[in-house]
């Protein structure tokens with residue numbers, strides 16, 4: 001991992017643009033040492049939260065904590081920016097999908113982290129919410145495991161947030177995830193999700209989502225974790241498989257390398273569209289007829305999946 005964090009543009013003797021310390025990362029044209037990288041990440045998140053009005057006094061935040069890299073960084077940053085006593089409470093929610101031989105490790109990491117930070121932790125399992133663990137739900141159609149899991153996990157998180165009376169659901173999506181989603185929605189012709197996602201202002205009664213790391217790149221997230229001593233290599237999910245997103249991830253990483261600014265341009269295009277394009281009423285997100293969850297059609301995908309499984 002060390003090699004990946006030391007991205008000094010082929011100049012290992014380079015030092016930080018702000019001090020004499022050795023640089024650990026070249027980012028947005030600036031070389032940053034460990035201390036300045038941490039400060040830069042936290043400052044940018046703080047600024048984003050305040051400029052976009054993500055958090056208001058009295059908010060009760062449900063933080064989606066998978067135990068993976070993005071959500072670990074998210075909780076670390078938030079626990080520094082929103083100390084208790086400022087009228088904002090943090091509760092971490094982990095979904096135990098029920099994937100034998102995989103979930104235990106990330107679940108353990110999530111427990112350890114919340115204990116260390118002194119943050120309340122709730123674990124909700126697919127078995128409790130949907131009646132069966134993921135392994136049993138997808139038996140016989142393992143190739144759809146990743147898709148099914150993603151849809152049901154979203155739903156489980158919403159339920160968890162509602163259960164604790166959260167005013168907002170916080171997720172760890174980073175700038176690269178967001179840019180990938182823009183391209184993915186375009187390639188799928190899904191204008192609804194391109195223009196209106198769950199973070200673009202949910203109508204009641206949905207719990208609004210916020211993404212405080214949306215201005216932080218994956219490279220920065222990894223460097224931040226590494227410097228703060230929370231970087232760990234976790235096992236890969238047995239259901240992970242080549243999907244459109246992984247092709248897009250690779251393509252965008254290559255484009256950003258050769259043409260810096262590509263990611264930012266994609267995100268700006270989305271923001272302009274969101275600000276100026278109105279979707280026709282039938283194209284907007286609405287409440288699912290069966291569960292009341294956020295849906296782009298009459299019945300949400302989670303309900304469709306559960307119905308097809310006879311649950």
Ligand SMILES: [Zn+2]
Pocket residue numbers: 016017018019020021032033034035036
């Ligand atoms: Zn420095």
Ligand SMILES: [Zn+2]
Pocket residue numbers: 288289290291292293299300301302303304
């Ligand atoms: Zn539904």
